[in-house]
Amino acid sequence: xxxxxxxxxxxxxxxxxxxxxxxxxxxxxxxxxxxxxxxxxxxxxxxxxxxxxxxxxxxxxxxxxxxxxxxxxxxxxxxxxxxxxxxxxxxxxxxxxxxxxxxxxxxxxxxxxxxxxxxxxxxxxxxxxxxxxxxxxxxxxxxxxxxxxxxxxxxxxxxxxxxxxxxxxxxxxxxxxxxxxxxxxxxxxxxxxxxxxxxxxxxxxxxxxxxxxxxxxxxxxxxxxxx
Numbered sequence: 742x743x744x745x746x747x748x749x750x751x752x753x754x755x756x757x758x759x760x761x762x763x764x765x766x767x768x769x770x771x772x773x774x775x776x777x778x779x780x781x782x783x784x785x786x787x788x789x790x791x792x793x794x795x796x797x798x799x800x801x802x803x804x805x806x807x808x809x810x811x812x813x814x815x816x817x818x819x820x821x822x823x824x825x826x827x828x829x830x831x832x833x834x835x836x837x838x839x840x841x842x843x844x845x846x847x848x849x850x851x852x853x854x855x856x857x858x859x860x861x862x863x864x865x866x867x868x869x870x871x872x873x874x875x876x877x878x879x880x881x882x883x884x885x886x887x888x889x890x891x892x893x894x895x896x897x898x899x900x901x902x903x904x905x906x907x908x909x910x911x912x913x914x915x916x917x918x919x920x921x922x923x924x925x926x927x928x929x930x931x932x933x934x935x936x937x938x939x940x941x942x943x944x945x946x947x948x949x950x951x952x953x954x955x956x957x958x959x960x961x962x963x964x965x966x967x968x
Contacts, residue, residue: 742824743914745960746889747953749810750830750881751929752922753803756860757781757788764791780861782853800926801832807922808852810950815845817954819961828884829922832929836879836888843873881931885917893937894919896928897952904940910959912938918956920949 757767762778770787771778785792785802792798807829819825820841829837837859846852855874859865864872885891895912897920909918916937921928933939942955961967 742964744824744826745819745910745913745957746826746828746891746917747814747956748828748830748881748884748894748917748919749807749922749949749953750919750932751800752807752829752831753801753924754807754829754831754856754922755783755801755833756857757783758795761788761791761794764788766791776857780857782856782860784853797926800923803922803924804853804856805849806924806948806950807856808846808849809948810920810922810953811839811852812845812847813950813954814957815839815841815843817957817961818966819957819964822966824960824964824966825957826889828889830879830881830884831922834878834880835876836881836884838875838877840871840873881919881929882935885935889917891917894932894935895938895940896932896936897921897941897949897956898928898936898939899941899946901939901941903944904942906942906955906959907962909940909942910956910963913956913960914963918953920953922949 757778761767767778767788782804783802784804792802814827827839855865859874859876864875895916895918
């Protein structure tokens with residue numbers, strides 16, 4: 742049975758950039774955490790004022806989007822049945838490979854700590870032969886074409902025509918689904934170039950993790966997870 746493949750693309754997940762590492766707000770947070778500023782995950786909740794000088798600040802510093810997505814996806818019956826593949830692509834062209842056996846992270850603070858460890862060592866746990874997560878330098882195009890082996894993607898775009906989640910899930914038997922990992926703005930050009938289908942599932946804009954969750958649920962019904 743074919744697995745559903747979901748990519749959260751251009752995610753607002755990164756470590757604190759050097760240009761704001763010396764900001765008092767960041768330094769105080771680093772002192773509380775006992776880590777160098779550039780080892781912290783950039784988070785608007787903690788670094789709001791420091792981020793005011795960053796380019797494209799509206800679409801950065803929201804690791805909670807990835808947190809919610811992973812918590813829902815890894816908890817799903819589809820994943821428990823071994824029928825889900827999840828990838829996190831970031832704005833910096835890093836791709837996180839998520840082991841489906843990974844237990845959902847329930848604590849946001851623990852999630853931040855694990856992400857910091859992941860970016861520092863490249864995998865979590867660092868010395869494991871079968872890590873729960875691994876990060877590699879990779880473009881979205883390389884992930885889709887070379888790793889997944891797909892010609893293109895189904896892009897979930899709020900500006901696109903509406904399609905029911907079940908209909909999107911039917912298309913997902915052939916192509917990976919891409920949802921955004923950013924709070925505002927658009928996908929990068931590469932996502933639009935890769936898109937074979939562009940749809941959205943609701944007249945109003947939804948959280949991207951929720952869009953993914955609805956497609957996962959529809960895919961579960963199609964493949965008979967509950968039978």
